[in-house]
Amino acid sequence: MSLLNSVLGGVFDILLLPFRSLPPMIGLVVISALCSVGMLLGYKATSNQPAIEAVKRKIAAGLFEIRLYNDDIVAILKAQGAILRDNLRYLGLNMVPMVFMMVPFVLVIAQLQFHYGYEGLEANEPVLLQVTLQEGASSDVSLELPDGVRLDAPAVRMAALPGTAWRLVPESSGSYELGIIVGSERLTKTLVVDDTVTRRSPFRLAPSFLNQLLYPAEPPLPADSAAVEIALHYPDRELSVLGFGQHWLVWFFLLTIVLAFAMKGWFGVTI
């Protein structure tokens, strides 16, 4: 999984490199278009196209039937019933490609989340670093800061969880590696101070399959580590179009759907 994540991470870093200094929406549109093509090809390969075509024709026939027999209430209701039945069938036929597409899209969305999901930090903007430890682990935790990053306040031990939190202030833009010492163990965490579209990792987590799947931006913590989570609280990002701000995933969802519908004819796909 780590290998897959590092490969995918590299691919997405390269893919998004040309858009790094551009407004985030531009890169997202391009990525969405590529994903739409992938979705269409995947959908075509994994769906039962003749059956989908047939059921869509039936649904359309039902709509025409409502129009044709619009003086006959019984006919209208029967047509409505038939449309609902066909719609359920259509949904059923879509389940198979949907499940197939879920796998690549979890990976893609996880990658994109770390490029588009968090706002970049600015120099002198405070950020909270939080280390959560295993139950009963040594509470002897300290922090090694690189040049350019300073502590804004003393460490705070968390009462509810075994762990410690620090408020840091990066003094200039750049990519930093923070050192966290837990007992005799030294752990690291990246800190990116940059307002471009680049990979930002808010979490470093214990090495479970799910954690690696969903948080691929940094390698997991060692399996025998006393820490279970190192979190760096980047602010969430909203992408704004004509003053209408939404989470990037909403735009991604809309763009991929719209572009896929627009391009389905080119690829001969019935959706």
Place this chain on the structure above:
Amino acid sequence: MLQASRWRTYAAALILAAAIAIPGTADAYVGPGAGFAFVSSFLVLFSTILIVFASLLIWPFRVLWRAVTRRTSAKPKIKRFIVCGFDGQDPQLTDKFMAEGKLPNFERLAKMGCYKPLKTTFPALSPVAWSSFSTGSRPARHNIYDFLDRDRRTYLPVLSSTKIGSIDKFLNIGPFQIPREKPEIRLLRKSKPFWTILGEHNIWSTVVRVPITFPPDRFYGAQLSAMCVPDLLGTQGTFLLFTTRPDDDTFKEGGMRVKVHMDGDRVEGTLLGPENILRQGTPPLELPVSADLDRTDSTAAVRFGDEEVDLQLNELSDWVQLTFNAAPMVKVRGIARVMMTEMNGHFSLYMTPIAIDPDKPAMPISHPDYYSVYLAKMQGKYSTLGLAEDTWALNEDVIEDRHFRELALDIDDERKEMFFTSLDKLRKGSLVCVFDATDRIQHMYWRYLEKGHPADDGRESDCRNAIEEIYVRNDKIVGELLDKVGPDDLLMVLSDHGFASFRRGVNLNRWLMDNGYLYLKEGKTGSEEWLLDVDWSRTKAYCLGLSGMFFNIAGREAQGIVDPADVPALKEEIAGKLKGLRDEDNDEVAIIEAFDTAKLYTGPYLENAPEFVIGYNRGYRTSWDCATGVVDAPLYEDNVKAWSGDHCVDPRLVPGVLFCNRAIDVDDPALIDIAPTALQQFGVEPPKHMDGQPLFRDSNDPPRETNS
């Protein structure tokens, strides 16, 4: 295919199970893949609910509006009037097959109500007969006398039922032109069909493929046009043969040869489609055609533009979509079926006439406009061409017996689905559907029904029993129909005419020339089609179409020479000579009688009628040459074409059939009686201009006139 589908389903189930097993955040990452399904479904659901809601909301207002705008006083005696027409079903054959026990459902229907011969029209031709059926009138009231009429100025043939005009006004923009008017498409049938009158009384009708309904009638109901709907090339059905063979004779009755080039296993050519009215000069639309041949498997991958179809030698394809690009964003669509007929040595590919795509019709082929689209969505592509069964390709030996039968029966299946779908939706009102396969099959396979038919060349054919098979097939349709008909329904199963053999052709233009009524231009032989060699300054009479003889009357025809005052005498003279005209070679009567139309009909359009309807004897018909206006041909000749049965004979010899689920009150029902019967049964007084009379009579009805 099925295995691939199962594999997909199993794999998807596994992945889904794994995804469900992974808890929490994964659910949020189902991703936009799901969007396809849910966005589409949501849109459908949303729009359906909206449409239904709107329909329910405006329903009371519609009812009120209909009550105000249409007469609703009718008190129907029946709930549904269902007419199932089998074009050309013959009473003699029906009797024979019933006696042999092969038509149990027809027998059942006859026992329920009645079975009688049904008097047809003069002439016994489908366009005339079905027009009389729908209007309850003889031809002088509906103005349809044959498939063809003549242009009085040029003497050239014109379609009798439809006028399709051209566009003259355009706005020119570079190489393109934008039409500034719509072409005139007008139905020439006069009088009102009974479904229009029923609609005026708020009674719904569904009319499926009844001949002479193009362009469709506008009435309260739905209609799919039939006979005279052109193909995409604007003809009444031109099949195409893409071939590497050198030019030969042109096809006489309506096919077109398209030259293609073969280089090894690759064949290339161009399909020339309809005129592109959006380009200056209206060049034909083009579609590249190519084929990659695999001779070891006898298969080919054939492409028409972007559409690809895999063909097996001598096997018909399903419908193939043909899309012509007329201008950016403007496409003209047609559908056709294709078949590779040879691939070794030479390559030939047969294509049925290109039918208007019902899903995106290029012309108005239904009422309402979207009715053809609705049917296409409901059951898939179907043939829209007026004369949908490609009889000409079999006549020209381009396809084999079995291919024609396959084409005809597939169209019959399409029709059956339309009919039963419409029947299921009809709760009140009328439904009329005409099945054409009986007519076409009898036309093409009659040669196998009687011994010694000149068109039976003794070739092996698995269609020797095709006529009996189509009657049995009709019987099954009747069986299904009877299961769906209730006690309040009036069901009629009928045909427009019967059938007879076509063994000998008669060239009456030749007879007219031999008897001094028709003259050729100086130096001409009479071999030109469409009477182009005729000297009109001396000609008194001529034949055009399948049944009519016209006089060249002064003041009516452009070069008319017969004084209107002399018409009765000329009629008497020619009728006297034609009565009992003998074919001495075969020692048979060829023409029983020439019927004077002035005595047959009354009505406002009598002046458009031919002077005579020719009553040929059984076994005789107008010859192929005479029908196309060639004079230079023998008076009598054997018919050796596959088109070997016909009904253009003395109409008294070829009545249709009438089966009804109720006993009727008359002994001599006629086709013109059906329309007034329909109106009477729905409580609507039949209009006085209808020639027909209701088949059900009340005790206080005036005495019925005998049907002539």
